[in-house]
Amino acid sequence: MVDFRFDIKPLFPQPIIKVTSNLLPHTFRGDRRQCLDATSKMSEIIDRLGQLSATSQGLNKPVTTAQRLRMSENQTIYLLADPEAGNNGCVIGLLKVGTKDLYLFDEKGQTRKMEQSPSILDFYVHETRQRAGLGKRLFETMLSEEQWTPPKCSVDRPSEKLLAFLGKHYGLVRTIPQANNFVLYEGFFNDAASQNGSRNGHADSPQRTKNGLHITNSPNTQLFGATYLGDEADHQKRFGRRNSNLQQQHQHLQQPSLLQQITQISPNGRYGAPRPTCSMAEIIHSGSGSSSKSGGGGSSESNRGSDIAQLTAQFQNLQAIGDAIEHYHLELERVPEPEPEPEPVTEEVITPASPPPKSYTPTPPMVRSPEVVESIIGENRKPPAFQLSKQHTGMKNRSSGVGMAVMPSDKMEFNQPEREDFGVVKINRPLGNEITSPVQDNTDAMSTVSSTAGLTDQGFNDLKFYHNKLW
Numbered sequence: 001m002v003d004f005r006f007d008i009k010p011l012f013p014q015p016i017i018k019v020t021s022n023l024l025p026h027t028f029r030g031d032r033r034q035c036l037d038a039t040s041k042m043s044e045i046i047d048r049l050g051q052l053s054a055t056s057q058g059l060n061k062p063v064t065t066a067q068r069l070r071m072s073e074n075q076t077i078y079l080l081a082d083p084e085a086g087n088n089g090c091v092i093g094l095l096k097v098g099t100k101d102l103y104l105f106d107e108k109g110q111t112r113k114m115e116q117s118p119s120i121l122d123f124y125v126h127e128t129r130q131r132a133g134l135g136k137r138l139f140e141t142m143l144s145e146e147q148w149t150p151p152k153c154s155v156d157r158p159s160e161k162l163l164a165f166l167g168k169h170y171g172l173v174r175t176i177p178q179a180n181n182f183v184l185y186e187g188f189f190n191d192a193a194s195q196n197g198s199r200n201g202h203a204d205s206p207q208r209t210k211n212g213l214h215i216t217n218s219p220n221t222q223l224f225g226a227t228y229l230g231d232e233a234d235h236q237k238r239f240g241r242r243n244s245n246l247q248q249q250h251q252h253l254q255q256p257s258l259l260q261q262i263t264q265i266s267p268n269g270r271y272g273a274p275r276p277t278c279s280m281a282e283i284i285h286s287g288s289g290s291s292s293k294s295g296g297g298g299s300s301e302s303n304r305g306s307d308i309a310q311l312t313a314q315f316q317n318l319q320a321i322g323d324a325i326e327h328y329h330l331e332l333e334r335v336p337e338p339e340p341e342p343e344p345v346t347e348e349v350i351t352p353a354s355p356p357p358k359s360y361t362p363t364p365p366m367v368r369s370p371e372v373v374e375s376i377i378g379e380n381r382k383p384p385a386f387q388l389s390k391q392h393t394g395m396k397n398r399s400s401g402v403g404m405a406v407m408p409s410d411k412m413e414f415n416q417p418e419r420e421d422f423g424v425v426k427i428n429r430p431l432g433n434e435i436t437s438p439v440q441d442n443t444d445a446m447s448t449v450s451s452t453a454g455l456t457d458q459g460f461n462d463l464k465f466y467h468n469k470l471w
């Protein structure tokens, strides 16, 4: 029995009291100060009994606390005490009930939404007083106060003791399997459809197929296929340890043809929103698209001609890409091995506080001078041939995100000896490296450079001034 440092008699003018979110016995009468005192004491009683109940059921945290009761709108705790025991009396048991909106399966496996369904949420009688009829006394008081009948109560994860209790006192044995942790007994749905407004095919409720499968219509359904509720395996998995004795009914069959049918649900909402087109995908797929179009529609000669022209253009594009890749590989092979490491340059040397980049994507040909390529490749694959100054490496001027996304360049340097008009920049050539042949000048760029973009003392513009954030 559970006793407390205070006298419980004022709180228990009768052996069983009812407590709701105000944390006061339903019998309570008193002023504000007495009210605060009673609330504090009642909180202590509830927390203590809730903890004992959890321990008794092997739960790692209590289902019942004063704080939870205070926050709830539709829960009630019945407390059983023996006010005459000892000096201060003692509390013997607790029964927490409430109403819940639940999606449940009826005896036929049909889904029903039950609103304000009566539920047994927590039940405990102190170990020293169990099997003495006190549990039944508490339960009966609750039934009469709430005007509930036992078969109409759902039970939240009942323990074996509670299952035995309900079987013994109320003949509740045959259960209706559910996909959640609640146990229902046969008779739960008798006249429930008319009383509780339960219905099948509710907008929010799972739908039922002719074979008894239940399909949840959630965004995940669009992404990963339908979720099936109510089959035995799923029930076993969800229902867990306590209700192994309840696995008995409703073997729902899953036929492959039906699965195919129900998983072909067209996406809607944001999952059905158009996606941005991928230019490479367009190149690859537009050929088949156009051919199917022309094939399906009985196209004219001119259509066919334009299709061929399109295909030729795409082919040439692909060829050009292939050539560029091949050229790029050749250039990489041609990069000479770095010289043995000379004495490092001591002046103006940067010993980067941050480590060098872990991965490096080398520059394509025709963009850098071989020396720059060599030094940068050496930076990643082998120890550098010499220590690079900040001005050589452009460490601060590096645009790793944007530049690499567009072309595999570790460093982009801009040659702009004179100020040009707004928005126009000549790029990719250090000062002094003038174009010797038009072939070299294979790069163009437009930039959003402002007139305040600063030149370094070497004449390089810092790329950050050109970076378009929308990239």
Ligand SMILES: CC(=O)SCCNC(=O)CCNC(=O)[C@H](O)C(C)(C)COP(=O)(O)OP(=O)(O)OC[C@H]1O[C@@H](n2cnc3c(N)ncnc32)[C@H](O)[C@@H]1OP(=O)(O)O
Binding pocket: 053, 056, 057, 120, 121, 122, 123, 124, 125, 126, 129, 130, 131, 132, 133, 134, 135, 136, 137, 155, 156, 157, 158, 159, 160, 161, 162, 164, 165, 166, 168
């Ligand atoms: C939703 C939930 O709350 S689930 C959690 C339920 N609570 C617990 O499991 C906590 C530990 N158990 C208890 O507190 C109590 O056993 C209760 C609340 C379940 C029942 O209270 P009691 O005062 O023992 O009930 P009462 O004396 O009226 O009825 C006794 C019957 O309950 C069942 N019962 C009670 N204790 C046990 C037990 N240790 N083992 C098996 N059955 C038991 C039996 O059917 C028993 O009848 P029997 O003695 O003829 O076999």
